[in-house]
Amino acid sequence: MPELPEVEILARHLRPLLRGKIIREIYVRREKVLRPTSPAQFRKILRGAKFLGLTRRGKYLLFELRAKNSRTPISLLGHLGMTGRMFFAGKKEPLPKHAAVVFDLGAKNFIYEDTRYFGRLTLDNSAVAKLGPEPLGKDFEPVKFSENLKRSRQPVKVKLLDQSLVVGVGNIYASEALFRAGISPRRAANKLTAAQIKKLWRSIREVLMEAIDCGSTIPLNFSA
DNA sequence: AAGCGCTCCTGCAGGC
DNA sequence: TGCCTGCAGGAGCGCT
Numbered sequence: 001m002p003e004l005p006e007v008e009i010l011a012r013h014l015r016p017l018l019r020g021k022i023i024r025e026i027y028v029r030r031e032k033v034l035r036p037t038s039p040a041q042f043r044k045i046l047r048g049a050k051f052l053g054l055t056r057r058g059k060y061l062l063f064e065l066r067a068k069n070s071r072t073p074i075s076l077l078g079h080l081g082m083t084g085r086m087f088f089a090g091k092k093e094p095l096p097k098h099a100a101v102v103f104d105l106g107a108k109n110f111i112y113e114d115t116r117y118f119g120r121l122t123l124d125n126s127a128v129a130k131l132g133p134e135p136l137g138k139d140f141e142p143v144k145f146s147e148n149l150k151r152s153r154q155p156v157k158v159k160l161l162d163q164s165l166v167v168g169v170g171n172i173y174a175s176e177a178l179f180r181a182g183i184s185p186r187r188a189a190n191k192l193t194a195a196q197i198k199k200l201w202r203s204i205r206e207v208l209m210e211a212i213d214c215g216s217t218i219p220l221n222f223s224a
Numbered sequence: 225a226a227g228c229g230c231t232c233c234t235g236c237a238g239g240c
Numbered sequence: 241t242g243c244c245t246g247c248a249g250g251a252g253c254g255c256t
Contacts, residue, residue, distance in 0.1 A: 001249065001250070032233095059250080080250095081251085082233090082248080083234080083235095083249095098234085115235075116232085117233055117234080118232070118234095127251085151225095152226070152227085154226080170250070171248095
């Protein structure tokens with residue numbers, strides 16, 4: 001299950017490879033991953049469009065494109081769900097069993113594959129507006145984080161998975177951050193002491209930064 | 225408005 | 241050996 005570091009590393013990897021590439025053709029092999037965008041709408045808007053940039057927000061990938069023969073900006077939102085992958089492949093290579101969307105970029109195919117189809121690739125980017133602060137950014141304030149935790153009786157682990165509280169943290173890094181902070185994942189969020197919250201706040205940032213550093217030093221050759 | 229149960233999907237492991 | 245069951249899990253939805 002890709003979380004913030006994995007998505008960040010993927011974004012860094014794909015950004016230079018996608019820039020300037022034009023979508024020649026689109027093959028939608030699993031319509032549901034586009035929801036609520038229809039396949040017809042998806043094809044109509046994206047065919048002939050050019051990739052300009054790629055950013056990450058939480059666990060989402062935000063592809064910036066420009067429509068064919070116009071300056072109209074297009075924002076394509078991607079989420080890898082649990083098992084999603086995005087990679088380039090030669091046009092003669094057989095498609096993986098669960099290739100959901102295939103972009104023909106001319107020399108190569110750009111493939112979005114997702115075994116369990118929990119991910120998304122859509123023109124509807126409304127999900128981004130609901131997201132909380134980036135844990136590695138300035139918006140992730142300990143005071144606000146603390147206030148949010150104080151409002152909940154749920155286990156702290158559950159709260160860390162809530163993307164409106166802080167984005168990008170999933171099952172693995174939530175557990176890792178809690179372990180480092182010496183806090184039981186089952187502890188009620190509103191029972192944490194100020195010292196524990198501060199420690200947790202730091203652990204979250206640490207584990208994510210370390211994972212990005214670790215991953216970014218390893219070449220991404222899972223391009224198949 | 226927090227909290228909870230349900231749904232989406234497939235692959236895999238365990239039981240018999 | 242092979243079938244069946246249940247689990248895994250991010251996020252959105254609807255209900256309380």
